[in-house]
Amino acid sequence: MQQGDLITIKELTQTVGGGVTPRMVRHYHQLGLLAPPRRSRGNYRLYGEADIRQLARIVALKQQGFQLNHIRQLLRGTPSTEMGGTIAHLQQQYWELTDKLVQLRQTATALEGLLGCDEPSQPVRDRALARLRELEVQADELGSARIWDEFDAATGAHPEDFHAALQQLLPDLQERPEIEVDLLRELVLACGDTSLVSFVRLSPDAIAAARTALKQGNLVIGDIPTVAAAFDRARLAHLGCSVQTLLDDPHITSAGDAEQQFWQQQKWRDRLASLPAGCVLAIGYSPSVLMAVCEAIAANEIAPALAIGMPIGFGHAPATKRRLQRTGIPFVTISGTQGGGLLAAVTLNALAASLIEKPNCHCYLRHQNGSVAAEKA
Template sequence: MTLTIKELTDSVGSDITPRMVRHYHQLGLMPQPERSPGNYRLYSDQDVQRLQRIVALKQQGFQLSHIHKLLEAEPEAEQATLMAQLQQQYRSIIQQMAQLRQTASALEGLLGRDRPCQTTQAEVLSQLKLLEVETRLGGLEKLWHGLDAQVHAHPEAFQESLQRLLPDLSDRSEIEVDLLSKLVLACGDVSLVQFVRLGNQVLAASRTAFKSGCQVVVDVLTVSGAIDQTRLAHLGCPVQILIDNPHITSAAEAEHAFWQNHAWKDRLQQLPTGCAIAIGYAPSVLLAVCEAIHQRIIQPALVIGMPIGFSHAPAAKRQLMASGVPFITVEGTLGGGLLAATALNALVESLIEKPDCHCYLGQ
């Protein structure tokens, strides 16, 4: 089967035009095609596959010169070449992100100033147009001169700063806005809001579960230490630590321990129906939870899945979002025990004012 250049671009899609294909011919990215008796270019299925690969690599941010090297690499060297190009592309993206994060931090440092600082702040707002240049040159110190002198006169007004820094959340419920605000304050990164995902009516499900005194299950002791034991005790919600080894204090240790000790896997499969699960360390715990949900071995009321990791954690979070169970997660590699505990605490706090006592200590 042969295709005209228009049929080729239509089959590939992604806004590819015949003009772009002709440009790829000139660069050597696409081989010169056969010609019809009328001198029209004719393309094969192999040409379709090659163009699709060019488009995919370009969408990942590769330069055309890099794409040419990848396409021309010998099959046995192709994977090594691809990995080298991916590492180069990753370093470039990280450098851009670092520059943007530095600029964003400087803007946050200005826009997040509360009212006692605004008089001094007004004097430097005219310099904002130079902020990107100043950031690249590392000359931000003069921007802070005079500003930081004001911070010793009063405590920081977190809510006032958040109102300026958070994106428009007017379409979110009050509980969700409070949850997102607390997560931002827990990590100091406003961009986190873009990655937080709530699904399957998790806010309503959490209120029902906690009001009924559901069991709260966390993956490690560190998460347990960060959750609001006072409110949970008053709601009648007992807390269970899945990996209850006090010597486990990192994500790597929790991951390794869960794989080594089948008792904890067995304990996971015996969790009571309607429990609330909060995972902040080991991605394999969340993967096991999702598998148990899929096999209908456990039926939690909600899952807060925020483990740390670079391959398993993103995959586990995707499985959680597809599980059908009410969930809260943070897409990608972002996460941690503090964020998981903060999310759980925000849900519980929406139900009950903090009691002025420590009665949970005797339980």
């Protein structure tokens, strides 16, 4: 398309892509997301470069999960004096979405109770299902609670079979390498949230890189003492791996402490720049530490074998995780705001355990290269 050319609505949707249809474009006109189109002599809708850019923005925002009323607010050309109103509107929308998530989480919790039960609990589950079918709204709102009384009482009669529960609750992971599935299971068990599986991101070479580095006894580094303390020292010692802490101050116990200390004291940045090549990093608290790691990698100052990047936070953490995925080094991360020191340590421990317990497993190499290749000695 040359500058100044006009295209039809069908050509517009083909140019932008993303699954957008002419019907959707007409709906966006009605909502005011797109300006009224120009018309041909035959009254056909015509579009130019500005329309393509605007529709591409709408499609991109939809792919990020924004609803159309959110997109309208975001695309409004508001002066700075009106930005406060836009932020307030988006804040209200966030609270409404959070309320819906809470309701969905409550439903999911009830389903987990039913689907996650093991063999001895199934008769009790069946009775709970029968009562749910007969449930009527009661003024005292205790009806649903009574359904679970017998179910809850039965849980102390035997230990929980986690494997059986996860079999019922996890999505189909048959296409994933066996060692990756083991890692995902451990992460779910660490946080009790099966939806976490959808947010875990591994580079294709992450498992191979981890196994090679750990087999060689390379240094393992946690960002703060709390993370390093959760490492499986016995297994790491068996592999010949020593452990260090980057921000080696026992008073640093939270993400806030780590952020402030890393910014205020140059010695931590100097220590980061001196990390040996081939080390394994596990960052579970500070987004700034992970961002500094990414910058040092880009500047060829450090070359870790693997970065486990799971800092927590609501603004910086998601951005640093995206940056990590663009560094080109092997990584394991959790997209968005989820993460934490425990999950970072669980990831490292699961990778170490799988190396010891399944030293001859090569399933992950199919995922990496499309064929089974020999592990590096």
